[in-house]
Amino acid sequence: MTNDKTVAILGAGAWGQALANLAAANGHQVRLWSRWGTLSLEAVLQDADIILSAISMKGVREVVMQVQSFPISPDAIFVTATKGLEPDTTCTPSQIWQTAFPHHPVVVLSGPNLSKEIEMELPAATAVASNIPTAAEAVQLVFSSNRFRVYTNSDPVGVELGGTLKNVIAIAAGVCDGLQLGTNAKAGLVTRGLTEIVRIGTFWGAKPETFYGLSGLGDLLATCNSPLSRNYQVGYQLAAGKTLTEILTHLQGTAEGVNTCRVLIQRARQQNIPVPITEQVYRLLQGEVTPQQALDELMLRDIKPEYH
Numbered sequence: 274m275t276n277d278k279t280v281a282i283l284g285a286g287a288w289g290q291a292l293a294n295l296a297a298a299n300g301h302q303v304r305l306w307s308r309w310g311t312l313s314l315e316a317v318l319q320d321a322d323i324i325l326s327a328i329s330m331k332g333v334r335e336v337v338m339q340v341q342s343f344p345i346s347p348d349a350i351f352v353t354a355t356k357g358l359e360p361d362t363t364c365t366p367s368q369i370w371q372t373a374f375p376h377h378p379v380v381v382l383s384g385p386n387l388s389k390e391i392e393m394e395l396p397a398a399t400a401v402a403s404n405i406p407t408a409a410e411a412v413q414l415v416f417s418s419n420r421f422r423v424y425t426n427s428d429p430v431g432v433e434l435g436g437t438l439k440n441v442i443a444i445a446a447g448v449c450d451g452l453q454l455g456t457n458a459k460a461g462l463v464t465r466g467l468t469e470i471v472r473i474g475t476f477w478g479a480k481p482e483t484f485y486g487l488s489g490l491g492d493l494l495a496t497c498n499s500p501l502s503r504n505y506q507v508g509y510q511l512a513a514g515k516t517l518t519e520i521l522t523h524l525q526g527t528a529e530g531v532n533t534c535r536v537l538i539q540r541a542r543q544q545n546i547p548v549p550i551t552e553q554v555y556r557l558l559q560g561e562v563t564p565q566q567a568l569d570e571l572m573l574r575d576i577k578p579e580y581h
């Protein structure tokens with residue numbers, strides 16, 4: 274009897290490759306699928322115990338529909354590692370996977386996981402969250418090692434939203450560093466950013482405490498403080514006067530925060546949720562304000578109690 278699993282990883286970008294290497298290093302049989310690769314999706318999915326998606330948000334629904342057209346094991350567990358929101362529906366990736374595969378467990382994997390550091394075999398921790406505890410535990414076993422510490426969590430919505438919403442604040446943090454506003458400004462921004470994340474996330478059904486864990490505060494700290502973060506890079510380069518189009522043309526990989534910010538603003542406005550930092554990031558990305566104007570708008574808002 275062996276505990277080795279067959280793991281299908283969909284998406285061979287930076288994150289898909291890093292996760293494939295982690296599972297392979299633990300002795301699992303890993304099949305990595307890319308739309309440009311030689312392995313067919315059908316062959317990759319055949320009898321897989323775990324089907325993990327590290328597809329960027331823009332491709333998730335298309336890939337879900339392709340997966341639906343092939344046979345999969347009745348016991349297969351889906352894992353989603355994408356950090357984004359779908360523009361038209363405002364769905365999270367796990368909601369899309371769960372709707373398409375209602376009889377399979379879906380696990381969200383999210384945490385402070387800059388893929389370049391993980392590829393360098395530096396230590397990191399993450400959370401795997403599901404409504405089905407045994408599914409989260411199975412995924413925990415597949416990826417846990419002496420360099421990747423995996424915690425289970427029972428709040429998939431909170432874990433997924435933490436990883437997704439922090440990307441918008443990471444853009445703001447990049448602007449803050451790019452403008453050389455100092456450590457006090459950065460600490461204030463990130464803390465108020467977390468307040469905004471908790472406000473939106475709890476409104477959408479997450480548990481508030483989840484946002485103080487690895488996938489919330491943890492990932493917020495990682496992305497707001499590292500030039501390895503593509504979202505941080507977007508903000509940093511906007512502060513240097515580059516246009517969004519220029520930045521995205523040269524950026525390696527995906528900065529999900531750009532799209533997430535637009536979806537978030539749409540939902541927050543509909544539901545009357547105050548999100549002042551996200552609002553300024555949105556206006557900056559739209560070219561409606563300069564980084565300095567966005568800062569002034571935030572600093573000169575009506576004064577108020579810290580909690581209300």
Ligand SMILES: NC(=O)C1=CN([C@@H]2O[C@H](COP(=O)(O)OP(=O)(O)OC[C@H]3O[C@@H](n4cnc5c(N)ncnc54)[C@H](O)[C@@H]3O)[C@@H](O)[C@H]2O)C=CC1
Pocket residue numbers: 284285286287288289307308327328329330331332333335336354355356357386387388389525526527529
């Ligand atoms: N790179 C990182 O450090 C981390 C990234 N993430 C998240 O993982 C997701 C992927 O990120 P990266 O791997 O960095 O991005 P990436 O841009 O390097 O890779 C994205 C992958 O998705 C595939 N893809 C996109 N649209 C597709 C479609 N229509 N059909 C088939 N494949 C499609 C691309 O071919 C590529 O393999 C993002 O949501 C990101 O926020 C999460 C944690 C860490």
Ligand SMILES: O=C(CO)COP(=O)(O)O
Pocket residue numbers: 356384385386387388440443492495496501502503504505527528529
């Ligand atoms: O989510 C990440 C780290 O946890 C990766 O951040 P970026 O997508 O900004 O590079």
